[in-house]
Amino acid sequence: MSNLSGGSHESTQLLLAKLVTNPRLVREAIDSTDGFLAGFSMEEKQKQELIEFFKNHGVRFLASSQLLMKKRLDDIVDAMQVGRKIFSYELLREYFENYLEKTGLDEYVSKNPVVESILFCKYIISRENVDEREKIILDYDLTRNSVLQELMNxxxxxxxxxxxxxxxxxxxxxxxxxxxxxxxxxxxxxxxxxxxxxxxxxxxxxxxxxxxxxxxxxxxxxxxxxxxxxxxxxxxxxxxxxxxxxxxxxxxxxxxxxxxxxxxxxxxxxxxxxxxxxxxxxxxxxxxxxx
Amino acid sequence: MYKKPGRNPGVGINFHHHFAGDILRNIDQIDFIEVFTEKFFIKENDETLSKILENIPLVLHGLDLSIGSTGPLKIEYLDNLRSLLAGINFEWFSDHISLTHENNFEVGHLMPVQFSEENVSKISIKAKEVASLTDRPFLLENITYYYPIPGQSMAEESFISSILESADCGMLLDVNNLYINSKNHGYDPIKFLSKIPVDRVVEIHIAGGSFKHGMLVDTHANSVSTEVWDLFDEVCNRVPFNGVIIERDSNLDRLEDLIDEVNIAKKIMKNNGIYKSNI
Known part of the structure; x- marks a missing residue:
């Protein structure tokens, strides 16, 4: 059970901030709100507000989450200077959905596209079915972007x-x-x-x-x-x-x-x-x- | 006490790295340029941008201040901002009434905050802190939001107005965001304008959006719609702003397409007798 820190307002903002980054979890929250919220420790008033929110604004919240996911993927793909030329966008999208599937609500992942492209390349190399040529290219991209990340910092x-x-x-x-x-x-x-x-x-x-x-x-x-x-x-x-x-x-x-x-x-x-x-x-x- | 800038730079665009050379070649058609504040946090020598800034005024526009986060402003971000503002010549700087991280969790986009008195107070205090970094005006921008945060106690226009008055800062009025919000949430944008302190508006943003997922979406990837140009025409009549930036972040093949929109904005302003007029 997650116990979101802070007062009820902080908890709601933080919960929605985490959720909006993952459409799969948003769908889960909309489809079975009571079951989803049962996983969190919160006051009854806050729970009722969230139930109303998912009922009345769930569709737009999901749309917002999907738009954010697409933008996030587009920016990551843009940062993969060589990898983006050998993988189709559809395949990278499939990998990204799998990557999000493995990312829990409480994982604090950087949303900087250069930083996240490094994590994404590492994920593809270790978890997806890619050949040696593809692994070399992903390793090249992540090494290059590791240098870029240090330059940015x-x-x-x-x-x-x-x-x-x-x-x-x-x-x-x-x-x-x-x-x-x-x-x-x-x-x-x-x-x-x-x-x-x-x-x-x-x-x-x-x-x-x-x-x-x-x-x-x-x-x-x-x-x-x-x-x-x-x-x-x-x-x-x-x-x-x-x-x-x-x-x-x-x-x-x-x-x-x-x-x-x-x-x-x-x-x-x-x-x-x-x-x-x-x-x-x-x-x-x-x-x-x-x- | 907040003081509106006296200068009216005209109509400009946001900086595009890919089109930097084209911007320089078309510099006579662009009155000023807006660059993301965070771009300057990376100490890279961008010779073309430097040449652009030798020719036209600069305004700074931040994405990651996250003034709507529940906690305090990030010290590292403030340090970078303070150092930048002290070392660069600019007209004004701005960011959004939103959050991009909450309790160290990065959201990765401009997330709406709860419209409440509590947030008015928190955001105003932080806005004053940011404004105190320099004697140049600090502006806050209205964002596009697709859903309200639960537990809200204020209307959007009251929330924005209270922050601007309480923080004693300027406003960046995004006309596209106003149009999109008015359609998605069913209100009259002109009435909205009548309820906010328009004398605090310094900069206008104009951009294109599209219809997706059953709602209007702020994409910055499309041409400006006729409806937004019409609303801008109304804004010219009602809001004593200083300058206009045409925003486009993607899906742009030729800079000329953006220059065409710069010229449309100039024409509308000229028709209203306010292009480069005294404020």
Whole structure:
């Protein structure tokens, strides 16, 4: 039995707020109001008001719930940048109804479409009958949106960052490389980047062959264009990026990389320049905070 | 004491990321722009939006203040809002008389609140708190609602009026919401206007809706209906507002369709002798 906290008014508003997010439960409340309300601890007056409400306004409350569900699904689908191209809307709707079926009245789920798209992708991967190709695409979408979610929650300003690639050449010990902390580096089956590219371009991905090997993808804040960008990187580049993010300054990073890999300074400079141009990183004067 | 803005920016649109370049190219036809407040909480550099704001005035419109929640305003949201209002040039800012979360449960849309004296008091206190963040006007908008919350003790117009007077703030009058509510709940929108403090109306919203589930629905995904244009014409006669925003959130293939509606609004205002007139 749920005991909705607060006074009777708070309880009614909270109960309706929870219900309106789930048309299945609204139908249940309308079809068998007494049985439904028996599951809650509430005063008789509040119970009678709710019985009257479902009797007189139940149809519109259900319609409102259905409209909300459609908008919520539309926004989630919009956030699934690759997945929305391989699943039909009808199938995603069926999955979403199943997802809601598994979501109880007392589960506090974020309704932010980016955040909920992550939960929805995880749900489809674990509970619906999808093949390996579909799982890869859903994993790609949820990883990308996890980075986007962290970017959305980042309240810092970056007014002092330097986006000029030429800066790489001057004063390397006074410059720190900034790679946004939301960055995610993840292994996917080899062929994933080709698969994603084909789907994004609305081209056939029939020719994409997955091998048993792996490829590494980096999902990062795009400092040039905004949003999240993805790059396929080699194991050496992954190491390079991790050292860049770790080092106290660009000069320090060059020293560490040169010591570890023997790579010449000019080569390192050219790689960092490419990273700046692709939007992976920017610079900041050593000692400055983000703001 | 509430002071109405002296400026009358004219007719604008809400910002569309997908059409940012088109907005910039058509900037001479758009008098001002409305951007979701929460967009600025994400510290992204949007160069096109920055260029738009170099050319036309900005008004901020929030979705997630949730002033109708039973509990207090969220501290994190207020902090973000305070920081934004201090660092950006804008004409006024607004949000809705509704809730988007209750007791930490996210609803995911603008949910109606119970029309009651208790809520007038709670919402007014919070509105004063928000208004105190800046010297620019804070407006509250009437929402579309499809069902009343049980236990109501006030009519919609009394509820809205009491909040505006008690909080001493401005109003964003959504003409489409007024039209939809009047049809769905069976009242006369003109009588409604006669019962609210229209001198507090600063901004007007105009949008399109559609008929679904046996009722009119606020979709922001359709063209503005003739009935809503007619009601706007009446509003021009009766309400001394400052500016109009044509809202469209989806189902828009060309910005030109929205610009056409901007021009219709301008024409109606010109016919009433109020386009960019002194307030």
């Amino acid at each position: 980042d309240g810092r300003s970056y007014h002092s960052v330097i986006r000029d690639a030429e800066t790489v050449s001057c004063a390397p010990y006074q410059m720190k490389v900034v790679i946004h902390p939301s960055v995610k580096i993840k292994e996917f089956p080899a062929g994933t980047s080709l698969l994603i590219k084909a789907i994004r371009n609305n081209a056939s991905d029939d020719g994409v062959i997955f091998s048993s090997g792996k490829e590494i993808l980096i999902f990062h804040k795009n400092w040039k264009k905004g949003g999240v960008a993805t790059l396929k990187i080699s194991p050496d580049t992954e190491k390079f990026i991790k050292i860049l993010a770790y080092a106290d300054s660009l000069g320090h990073a060059y020293d560490l990389l040169n010591e570890e890999t023997g790579t010449e300074l000019d080569v390192l400079r050219s790689v960092v320049t490419r990273f700046v141009e692709s939007g992976l990183c920017v610079f900041q004067s050593v000692g400055r905070s983000y703001v």
